[in-house]
Amino acid sequence: VLVHGAGLLVDTVFAEVVRACAGHGGRVDRSAAGPSSAAAPEHGAAPPRPEGEPAAGPVDLVLALRGPHPLPPAVPPGAAAAPAGDDGPLGDEGFLSTRVDGVTVVLADAPAGLLYGLFHLVRLGEAAFTGDRPARAHRPALRRRMLDHWDNVAVHPDMGQVERGYAGGSIFWHDGGPNGDRDRLRAYGRLLAATGVNAISVNNVNVHATEARLLTDRLDDVADLADLLRPYGIRVHLSVTFAAPVVLGGLPTADPLDDRVRDWWDETTRRVYARIPDFGGYLVKADSEGQPGPATYGRDHADGANLLAGALARHGGVVHWRAFVYDHRRDWRDRSIDRARAAYDHFAPLDGRFADNVVLQVKYGPVDFQPREPVSPVIAAMPATRLAVELQVTQEYTGQQWHACYLAPLWSEVLDFRPWGPPERTVADVLAGVPGPEPRRDGDLVAVANVGDDRFWCGHPLAQANLYAFGRLAWDPYLDPAAVLDEWIDLTFPAPTVGDPALVRETLHAVLDDSWRTYERYTAPLGVGFMVDPDGHYGPGVDGYEYSRWGTYHYADRDGVGVDRTRATGTGFTGQYPPPWSQVYESPERCPDELLLFFHHVPYGHVLHSGVTVIQHIYDTHFAGVEQVGAMRDRWGRLAGVVDQGVHDRVAERLDEQLRCAIEWRDQINTYFFRKSGVPDARGRRIY
Numbered sequence: 001v002l003v004h005g006a007g008l009l010v011d012t013v014f015a016e017v018v019r020a021c022a023g024h025g026g027r028v029d030r031s032a033a034g035p036s037s038a039a040a041p042e043h044g045a046a047p048p049r050p051e052g053e054p055a056a057g058p059v060d061l062v063l064a065l066r067g068p069h070p071l072p073p074a075v076p077p078g079a080a081a082a083p084a085g086d087d088g089p090l091g092d093e094g095f096l097s098t099r100v101d102g103v104t105v106v107l108a109d110a111p112a113g114l115l116y117g118l119f120h121l122v123r124l125g126e127a128a129f130t131g132d133r134p135a136r137a138h139r140p141a142l143r144r145r146m147l148d149h150w151d152n153v154a155v156h157p158d159m160g161q162v163e164r165g166y167a168g169g170s171i172f173w174h175d176g177g178p179n180g181d182r183d184r185l186r187a188y189g190r191l192l193a194a195t196g197v198n199a200i201s202v203n204n205v206n207v208h209a210t211e212a213r214l215l216t217d218r219l220d221d222v223a224d225l226a227d228l229l230r231p232y233g234i235r236v237h238l239s240v241t242f243a244a245p246v247v248l249g250g251l252p253t254a255d256p257l258d259d260r261v262r263d264w265w266d267e268t269t270r271r272v273y274a275r276i277p278d279f280g281g282y283l284v285k286a287d288s289e290g291q292p293g294p295a296t297y298g299r300d301h302a303d304g305a306n307l308l309a310g311a312l313a314r315h316g317g318v319v320h321w322r323a324f325v326y327d328h329r330r331d332w333r334d335r336s337i338d339r340a341r342a343a344y345d346h347f348a349p350l351d352g353r354f355a356d357n358v359v360l361q362v363k364y365g366p367v368d369f370q371p372r373e374p375v376s377p378v379i380a381a382m383p384a385t386r387l388a389v390e391l392q393v394t395q396e397y398t399g400q401q402w403h404a405c406y407l408a409p410l411w412s413e414v415l416d417f418r419p420w421g422p423p424e425r426t427v428a429d430v431l432a433g434v435p436g437p438e439p440r441r442d443g444d445l446v447a448v449a450n451v452g453d454d455r456f457w458c459g460h461p462l463a464q465a466n467l468y469a470f471g472r473l474a475w476d477p478y479l480d481p482a483a484v485l486d487e488w489i490d491l492t493f494p495a496p497t498v499g500d501p502a503l504v505r506e507t508l509h510a511v512l513d514d515s516w517r518t519y520e521r522y523t524a525p526l527g528v529g530f531m532v533d534p535d536g537h538y539g540p541g542v543d544g545y546e547y548s549r550w551g552t553y554h555y556a557d558r559d560g561v562g563v564d565r566t567r568a569t570g571t572g573f574t575g576q577y578p579p580p581w582s583q584v585y586e587s588p589e590r591c592p593d594e595l596l597l598f599f600h601h602v603p604y605g606h607v608l609h610s611g612v613t614v615i616q617h618i619y620d621t622h623f624a625g626v627e628q629v630g631a632m633r634d635r636w637g638r639l640a641g642v643v644d645q646g647v648h649d650r651v652a653e654r655l656d657e658q659l660r661c662a663i664e665w666r667d668q669i670n671t672y673f674f675r676k677s678g679v680p681d682a683r684g685r686r687i688y
């Protein structure tokens, strides 16, 4: 192997190849165009050689930075030619891969491109070294591919260390201070880079007292994380409290239009960049679920976001401002309020007022990461605003890493959704900056992270597939979830040396492909959402939220179920969508079955497009969901002795629990609706 080029991330590429050679044989040389920051040669490595000097012996793989200098002679003639019809710049992270005359070549214009090119080869495996491959350019569709950790430095009395975290303690923080396991943190950076993630926020959006100080006197802890993750191309961001000028700066106000407040943010941000020059920016949850914000001072979200954006702009930073804003102290008796409307009502009127380095971060659905929601209407409503769509890799509402639930099919449905109807742009197009009627304005894909200090990273070994798929879809939102799953399977499970080589792949597809829809079947029906236990969001609690202040109701009674969000007779939420969706969702006849109860209150006898009544659909899907979990468990059992024993045991244990929990869901939901409606199951199955 020859690695050619200079820079921190080229050093990383070199170290990766050294490590691979140490494990599998082979030899790596390094040549440098310009000054190299390479350290002393490591095991199996030759020292950097001056530009132009040929590597000793035949070369199978060249990873080279293009630049003003000539490429090393090991790059065969023809390998440097641009692919047909695509000679555009590769950008900061893109790469070109090809195989010519028996040499595999990866070329990039910037160091990060070489790193992503290397991981691309790892994904290809042996295929990267057979036959010739025409040159192909690869560039990330989305510039920022970000994970938000909801980690607390100190253990929080209600939320524990990781809010909605199901993989043990925090990977970043331990006992109120930094996690000392630096190898683990480096490995995490490596793992994220291999998926394509390039930004991370290291603390919870609910910023408590200790965590607020990461911005000031505990900044060294953040700088340390940035140092560990930088070699893998990952920029560190921080969740900050909007009240920071008061709680940290001792000012009497955090009013965004007050000069003292502006000066405080400017100076604080200057110090952050003095310590972390490539710091990513701030993530803010303001005026939401009790977090402070500009409303206290009679200012709006644009005033608040632009204040921070101003402080960050001169350093190249961004502010992610969350649109998850709603009244969390409402009265369930008041039918005029609708939580689903809140983000649009707060933010759509502000379109065009946000600074260019503000990214408005919108949850994919209008309520809260439910297994089934319509796509948020905010996306279509704010063409003049840079957007991030926020997904939840951590399985808060999808089984908490006890249930196998592969989420990529859900995310792909969101990314493929056309907010203005076919044939207009998809959500993926919007984020990728495909120009529409408005000027090009690209956005980010962000997700709440699912990693902790668990031995298997994610608690459930199969939940790693979600982490992997998130990174891959953020790099290329047009990928097929099943193909992404194949990649993950091949990278994660070595092919069995005995028996059927296809067994592992087939079993994992059988367990995971349909697992999100299976989860949907045995939980809340037809998009109604939130029939979950209100304490931990795990397991059923059909009426758990029904008379609470949180605004998530299903309104089931003896006659029917669902939320009337129509303009004609309901909350008017359907009017937040442009046509055709405003009409499709308004009409119970045209509304897709899976969202019927999100938009309409219907009688139990209402006949779905599928031909069955709502009540019979509830019974059928809940029986089917449990059967499917049973089948998943049986399939996994066949991998005993084929995959690593520890992995097998952990997954088997979790599938047992998933089955127990799915039965509980089935029985509580079916019994609830049987008692409300009095309608028996047409197939005479046992309902308690």
Ligand code: GCU
Residues within 6 Å of the ligand: 163, 164, 205, 206, 285, 289, 324, 368, 396
């Ligand atoms: C959900 C979740 C909270 C979280 C909030 C958010 O409501 O349950 O723990 O703080 O989302 O996204 O801010």
